[in-house]
Amino acid sequence: MLNSEARYDESKIKTLSSLEHIRLRYGMYIGRLGDGSDHDDGIYILLKEVIDNSIDESVMGYGKKIIVQTEQNLVKVRDFGRGIPLGKVIECVSEINTGAKYDQEVFKFSVGLNGVGCKAVNALSDHFLVKSIRDGQCRAARFSKGVLQEDKTSITSEPNGTYTEFQPDQSMFPPYQYDQNLVEKRLWHYAYLNTGLKIVFNDTLIQSKNGLLDLLQKELEEAALYPLVHFSSEKLEFCFTHTDNYGETYYSFVNGQYTIDGGTHQSAYREGILKGINDYAGKSFNAHDVRDGIVGAISIRINEPLFESQTKNKLGNTDIRGWIVSVVKTRISDFLHKNDEIAKSILRKIATNERMRAELQGVKKEARELAKKTSIKVPNLKDCKCHKGDKTSQGESSMIFITEGQSAAGSMVTCRDVMTQAIFSLKGKPLNCCDEKINKIYKNAELYNIMKALGIDESIDELRFQKIILATDADVDGLHIRNLLLTYFLKFFESLVLKGHVFILETPLFRVRDKKRTFYCYNEKEKKEALKKIKSNAEVTRFKGLGEISPKEFGQFIGENIRLTKVTVDEYKKVPQILQFYMGKNTPERKEYIMDNLL
Secondary structure, three states, X not given: OOOHHHOOOHHHOOOOOHHHHHHHOOHHHHOEOOOOXXXXXXXXXXXXXXXXXXXXXXXXXXOOEEEEEEEOOEEEXXXXXXXXXXXXXXXXXXXXXXXXXXXXXXXXXXXXXXXXXXXXHHHOEEEEEEEEEEOOEEEEEEEEOOEEEEEEEEEOOOOOEEEEEEEEOOXXXXXXXXXXXXXXXXXXXXXXXXXXXXXXXXOEEEOOOOOHHHHHHHHHHHHOOOOOEEEEOOOEEEEEEXXXXXXXXXXXXXXXXXOOOOEHHHHHHHHHHHHHHHHHHOOOOOHHHHHOOEEXXXXXXXXXXXXXXXXXXXXXXXXXXXXXXXXXXXXXXXXXXXXXXXXXXXXXXXXXXXXXXXXXXXXXXXXXXXXXXXXXXXXXXXXOOOOOOOOOXXXXXXXXXXXXXXXXXXXXXXXXXXXXXXXXXXOOOOOOOOOOXXXXXXXXXXXXXXXXXXXXXXXXXXXXXXXXXEEOOOOHHXXXXXXXXXXXXXXXXXXXXXXXXXXXXXXXXXXXXXXXXXEEEOOHHHHHHHHHHHOOOOEEEEOOOHHHOOHHHHHXXXXXXXXXXXXXXXXXXXXXXXXXXXXXXXXHHHHHHHXXXXX
């Protein structure tokens, strides 16, 4: 007989209000909560949802200035658009599926089409205030956790527009803080995509006159091999050049939304570049030869964007492919016919790529043959059952831990989730790739096996895991191995880092316990706090390596409460200089830096 808790009857069926649903299933609306250290954290999604409304007003020609302020955890956004119709202020910020974004005459190229964004901000904030100013009248509504607290109407001399301020709910979110650099970078994207728009962020003016051209020039500077190819119209803008780096890098946007995972518009853009260059040259170049080393940006504006989730990271519209390919192909071909020197630079780059690919063919064949002789499977890989690209929800949760040696791998293999967590163990310190050419990594068994394990030996589009996690010891050797792996990814598979696939596993440095309680501490501060709680008879263990943590303990550090630090790149142009400074040949400058900073 089943107990009452397991019984499935009418009493178990619940209907949630929209407010309850947002707060209970926040992941559907903002992804994750986060502490503000990563640009995908929920507090930045909340900010984006509010600013998107102001941007939509600007796109429709109402208001060319937006003021954004962050004061500790309080965010303020003021635009100078039309203002929300006064009679619908409360509904527009609290009732799902309410808004004017369904009307194509009122909002032509809007990001927010589902009537959800601002309501989610309201529901997930312990303080939310909205003011709408229209023709001398102002209506202000104040909420807490989505519940109306105050509603006032007054006369004002302020210019038309909407003012919103909010503070993310501190009872839901972990201790958080807005990173001013991350906010500013997001605001610059808005400026690049809306030329002429003035955004004032904490008294700093953010404005672009040349759109995506400004974006790539700021990111690349001297790294560009030739002046940027640029085209702009009402619905489509694109820009690209080549660099000496490997792989492809794209910044893609839909109606002002940064689609970090690309989508149909990005794939159509890549195809258009290939066809445009082939059309100009009258040849059929290999796609890899044309696109290797390319850095591009594309922005489109469409009426009905279909995103794969509420966080809008990937576009799914299939009907747009044809016209994007056609326009990109035609404009590039025309541009190259009119700019002979740039066209010659592109053809020289393609010729270089062709030679490199020809050299690699033999090296890849030898590597594959050697791998077959060694093992049918990738050595030192304990694979999982679900992978990125599978038609299962678990595939998007897949991750691979690259560990330092067999002892650490042993603990992780025992306690991992076999459905989504794979383990690859290194045999020793990998090759320093900083000054090596790409053919060298195919000749190196360890680095080739990493490629095979990840599925990127032919193309990074075949990546088998959503997250690549570097799990090394927190000592000098472990940090050195971590840097060697980061050099490998940044040098040859840079877009994996730029797309947010590479992470560092944080594991505890200390275990503080007595007979009743155990605390795992990730730094000295947490250790001191744990010692205060235990007070006396505390046993303190310092973990020197991952292998010292028992499998039973390790499970909680790679489970639900896993702590990961995403590897990010602030500016594309700085990557080669940083790699060369830290991982290149020894120089007097690096020696001086080490001596000055050695503790």
